[in-house]
Structures are given as C-alpha cells and as structure tokens.
Amino acid sequence: MPTATYADTTVPVDDEGFFTDPDRWTEPMAGQIAREAGIEALTEQHWKVIRFMRAEYAAKGTGPTVRVLGKTSGVSVKELYQLFPKGPAKTAAKVAGIPKPRGCI
Template sequence: MPSRSYAGVDVEVGEDGFFVHPEQWTEEMAPVIAKESGVDDLTPRHWQVVNFMRAQYMAKGDSPSVRLLGKASGVPVKELYELFPKGPAKLAAKIAGIPKPRSCI
C-alpha cells in the first residue's frame, strides 16, 4: 500500500491517493492535499464542503455524492463545480481524508 507524507505525518493511501484510514487525517493536511489536487487556495466555502463531507462520512460511513452535497451542504451544485472544477465530491473526499464516493449519481 503506498504512503504519503502530509504535514509531517506518514499516512497510508490507496492507489488513487484516497486515505485508507480516515482517522489519520488532520486539518493541517487538507491544504497540502488540496494543492496536490489542483485546489490552490482552501477558502471558507471549500472548508464548508470538506467539513460536511467528513461529518457525513463519520455519521453514515459513506462519502456523499454531488447531489447530496448540493442539497445539504449549503453550497449549491453550480458553486461546487466552481470550487472543485475537477469533480466536487471526489476532490472534497480526497481533501477530507475519506474514501472516494461510490455513488453513480
């Protein structure tokens, strides 16, 4: 299993770069992962999505889809794609240190 070093800590990631153990994630790692994924500046709006992703995952054991993000995160779909042009649910999950969303919608 590959590993990466974020904020001075070695974490285990899958082939696609997503965290294998979400509990290894800390807030300081988020900006580094974001930069790696093409999001240079994590604004409060980005954080709103990242925090929502993580809270949902912790509560439900599942990474939310874009549709759920649009409905429940307080950030509409249009803005989600402005914040994360390369795929909001996928990128926000990566930055939040949770598994890749597996929803088809």
C-alpha cells in the first residue's frame, strides 16, 4: 500500500493519495496537503469546509458531493470552486484527510 509523509508522519494512502485511515490525519498536515494541491494558505473558509467534510465522513462514511457541500456547508458552490479550484469535493476531501467521496471521478 502506498504511503505519504505529512508533518513528519507517514500515513497510508490509496493510489490517488487519499487517506485510507482518516484517524491518522492531523490539522498540521492540512497545510502541506493543500500546498501540494496548489492552495497557498488555508483561510477560515477553507477550514469551515475541511471540518464539515470530516464531520460528514464521520457521520455517513463518505464525504459529501459538491452539490451537498454547496447546500449544507454554509459555503456556496461558487465559493467552493474559488477555495478549491481543482475540484471542491475531491480536493477538500484530500486536504481533510478522508477518502475520495463517492461519485468523484
């Protein structure tokens, strides 16, 4: 199984780099993962989405889709694309240390 190292901690990931064990994720890892995804700095709005993604994963076993994110996270779809330009649900899931949401290609 592939691994990645964030904040001096090696964690198991899948072939696309998504965490396979979300319990191994820590907030200090998020900044490095975000930078690798082309996001220079995480703002409060980024953190709002990241925390929402983790809570949804904990409650439902999968991360939300972009549509669900836009309707229920308190961040509009337009703003989601500004925050996570390379695909909001997929990129936010990676930064949040959860597996890729179902339905993401």
